[in-house]
Amino acid sequence: MSHTNCISTLLDLKDKNITFSKNCIQETQIKNVRSKLILGTLSFQPTHCYHCGHSFDSNIIKHGFKTSRIKLVKISGFDAYLDLKKQRYKCRHCDRTFTLETSLVNPNCFISTPVKQAIFLEASHKKSETDIARELNVSHSTVNRVIHSSYEEQPLPFNSLPKVLCFDEFKSVKSAEGAMSFIFCDASNGKLIDIVEDRRLSTLRTYFMRFSKAAREGVTHVVIDMYAPYMTLIKEVFPKAKIVLDKFHIVQLVSRALNKTRIRFMNQNKEFYNKFKHYWRLLLKAQEDLNATHYFYSNCFKKMISQQEIIDFLLALDPELKETYDFYQTVQQAIKLRNLEIFHHAIQHPSDLLSHEMKTALKTLTHYQDYVKNTIETPYTNGVLEGINNNIKVIKRIAFGYRSFYHFKARILIIHKYTFEQKKKRNQAV
Numbered sequence: 383m384s385h386t387n388c389i390s391t392l393l394d395l396k397d398k399n400i401t402f403s404k405n406c407i408q409e410t411q412i413k414n415v416r417s418k419l420i421l422g423t424l425s426f427q428p429t430h431c432y433h434c435g436h437s438f439d440s441n442i443i444k445h446g447f448k449t450s451r452i453k454l455v456k457i458s459g460f461d462a463y464l465d466l467k468k469q470r471y472k473c474r475h476c477d478r479t480f481t482l483e484t485s486l487v488n489p490n491c492f493i494s495t496p497v498k499q500a501i502f503l504e505a506s507h508k509k510s511e512t513d514i515a516r517e518l519n520v521s522h523s524t525v526n527r528v529i530h531s532s533y534e535e536q537p538l539p540f541n542s543l544p545k546v547l548c549f550d551e552f553k554s555v556k557s558a559e560g561a562m563s564f565i566f567c568d569a570s571n572g573k574l575i576d577i578v579e580d581r582r583l584s585t586l587r588t589y590f591m592r593f594s595k596a597a598r599e600g601v602t603h604v605v606i607d608m609y610a611p612y613m614t615l616i617k618e619v620f621p622k623a624k625i626v627l628d629k630f631h632i633v634q635l636v637s638r639a640l641n642k643t644r645i646r647f648m649n650q651n652k653e654f655y656n657k658f659k660h661y662w663r664l665l666l667k668a669q670e671d672l673n674a675t676h677y678f679y680s681n682c683f684k685k686m687i688s689q690q691e692i693i694d695f696l697l698a699l700d701p702e703l704k705e706t707y708d709f710y711q712t713v714q715q716a717i718k719l720r721n722l723e724i725f726h727h728a729i730q731h732p733s734d735l736l737s738h739e740m741k742t743a744l745k746t747l748t749h750y751q752d753y754v755k756n757t758i759e760t761p762y763t764n765g766v767l768e769g770i771n772n773n774i775k776v777i778k779r780i781a782f783g784y785r786s787f788y789h790f791k792a793r794i795l796i797i798h799k800y801t802f803e804q805k806k807k808r809n810q811a812v
């Protein structure tokens with residue numbers, strides 16, 4: 383391996399036109415930091431004049447050098463720079479001069495491509511930008527710029543959309559237009575498609591109308607939580623899509639109603655206060671999961687008791703509580719077993735004794751029963767978004783509050799892309 387080859391391999395330089403002489407590595411103080419400085423030369427015969435485009439001939443002549451200092455990725459923990467002597471040429475056809483260009487840096491830029499790639503790679507991990515900047519010896523604004531540019535390079539394909547979409551929202555950064563930002567992904571694989579600053583109807587309508595009519599009409603299902611503006615939006619922009627309510631949110635609706643009923647009952651009946659307070663989780667537990675054979679000592683009951691006996695005791699105290707509990711269990715069962723008959727029977731023949739909290743929930747369920755039907759008849763859920771939402775929380779924490787929404791968004795997309803590809807690789811390996 384030649385001298386130049388060794389150094390090019392070490393620095394991972396792809397440009398074969400950069401050569402190195404024998405004593406090309408120096409140790410020196412740069413900006414008061416002990417650094418490694420490498421001296422290289424960029425020289426080759428250009429095919430044409432960079433200005434007028436005239437093909438190379440004897441009228442394009444060498445015209446000295448221009449040296450620029452380019453930031454490299456650290457070497458053995460030291461800041462590293464390349465002083466690159468770039469050959470200049472003079473073109474007699476247009477009477478102008480030009481300097482040779484290299485793939486190592488963009489013209490008029492002093493940060494090498496490997497450094498930019500390193501920034502991008504680091505940004506795909508859950509790491510703060512200040513840390514990335516320090517580790518790679520660049521400024522915070524360089525890190526910002528690279529994250530921005532990498533994200534702008536990937537425009538959305540406005541003529542295609544997945545068949546099944548998941549909609550969700552998350553609490554955004556302070557600078558964002560709306561308090562909640564909107565996020566949507568492909569239900570089949572959890573791939574994040576985009577983030578919209580503001581989840582309000584007018585913003586989302588404008589956003590989705592940018593997609594072609596064919597792309598929008600190709601959407602068959604959209605999974606959402608019970609947020610009415612999404613329903614209006616879907617009818618307008620995805621005319622052929624069925625609305626699917628997320629399973630988790632349906633169960634949450636009835637479990638909250640049951641919980642409110644319990645709390646009200648608990649406050650009205652102080653003698654059972656402790657029992658209701660202590661065993662609230664058991665009430666929400668699916669009935670078939672209650673253990674009837676294992677006995678344990680309960681301080682509230684002052685005796686050995688099973689989970690089943692506790693529930694039987696609490697429900698026997700009040701018929702309203704019992705009916706409310708049964709309704710909750712039935713709805714939960716219907717969703718879990720994906721049984722439409724059970725669900726319809728439950729909402730069509732409710733007990734008069736249901737608590738007023740549960741009656742409100744029932745009203746919502748009846749109102750949205752067509753969408754709940756879609757939930758029961760399809761396997762789609764918003765569960766795939768859970769990982770993304772966790773990532774968003776981490777990003778917010780490491781960034782100490784993003785000031786710019788677009789920056790925040792770029793970072794989410796980069797990290798998601800990275801984790802998504804890792805997951806894909808793992809799945810392929812299995």
Ligand SMILES: [Zn+2]
Nearest residue numbers: 431434473476
């Ligand atoms: Zn020229």
